[in-house]
Amino acid sequence: MNKKKEFIPALGYDWLTGFYDLTIRLTMPEKKFRTKLIDEVEPQNDETILEFGYGTGQNIILAHERNNKTKLNGLDIDPKVKEIAEYKIKKLGFGITLDLYEGATFPYPDNSFDKVFSSLVFHQLDAETKLPCLKEIYRVLKPNGNLIIGDWGKAKSKLMRFLFYIVQILDGFKTTNDNVNGLLPKFMEQAGFKNVAEKDFINTRIGTYSYYRAIK
Numbered sequence: 001m002n003k004k005k006e007f008i009p010a011l012g013y014d015w016l017t018g019f020y021d022l023t024i025r026l027t028m029p030e031k032k033f034r035t036k037l038i039d040e041v042e043p044q045n046d047e048t049i050l051e052f053g054y055g056t057g058q059n060i061i062l063a064h065e066r067n068n069k070t071k072l073n074g075l076d077i078d079p080k081v082k083e084i085a086e087y088k089i090k091k092l093g094f095g096i097t098l099d100l101y102e103g104a105t106f107p108y109p110d111n112s113f114d115k116v117f118s119s120l121v122f123h124q125l126d127a128e129t130k131l132p133c134l135k136e137i138y139r140v141l142k143p144n145g146n147l148i149i150g151d152w153g154k155a156k157s158k159l160m161r162f163l164f165y166i167v168q169i170l171d172g173f174k175t176t177n178d179n180v181n182g183l184l185p186k187f188m189e190q191a192g193f194k195n196v197a198e199k200d201f202i203n204t205r206i207g208t209y210s211y212y213r214a215i216k
């Protein structure tokens, strides 16, 4: 493996990762935003689907529960979250493959997946990392494959903008400013995606969570 790229852990600091699930449960409408994400992904029988940045496994588990005939892969950079997600998945007896990578090249050949989805990851990537990651997603998607991203988007009210400062203090302003400025779709287009659109959003206690879609 090459030298690992620096990354922001799930809750901003490595020692907080064990509290991630509890924090999300307390600060977000968890069932609502994750269910809606999987509604957007719509896992079908025999489809190959990748979750980029699976974290503690909450979305990928939900995707498997929605359709256990979908072939699910997860990719993350942090061994600590892999351990947490793997523990849950093993306990449930689900057949989901979780991979790690060093932060540059995804460990999959070109045109591997029908769909790639991702939630709450891009606001943790700086501009120099967002675009290469989107290009890797583009590379591993099959032609006409779908990208679904759920992440912090342009605040839909002054209150949402104010509340989002909580996330920015934890995760830093450098990586989160692009999100709150509504620039994620621009990055997706720059990576080569077409039909890029913000499909929907949910206002939460800590900001506006938006759903984006695009096609390779």
Ligand SMILES: C[S@@+](CC[C@H](N)C(=O)[O-])C[C@H]1O[C@@H](n2cnc3c(N)ncnc32)[C@H](O)[C@@H]1O
Residues within 6 Å of the ligand: 007, 008, 009, 010, 011, 052, 053, 054, 055, 056, 057, 058, 059, 075, 076, 077, 078, 081, 103, 118, 119, 120, 121, 124, 125, 129
């Ligand atoms: C806030 S957590 C989101 C976890 C999960 N997707 C969710 O919806 O709860 C962000 C995740 O992105 C991962 N991450 C950060 N930088 C990354 C990178 N460069 N490549 C892949 N994953 C990354 C972190 O390890 C963490 O698991």
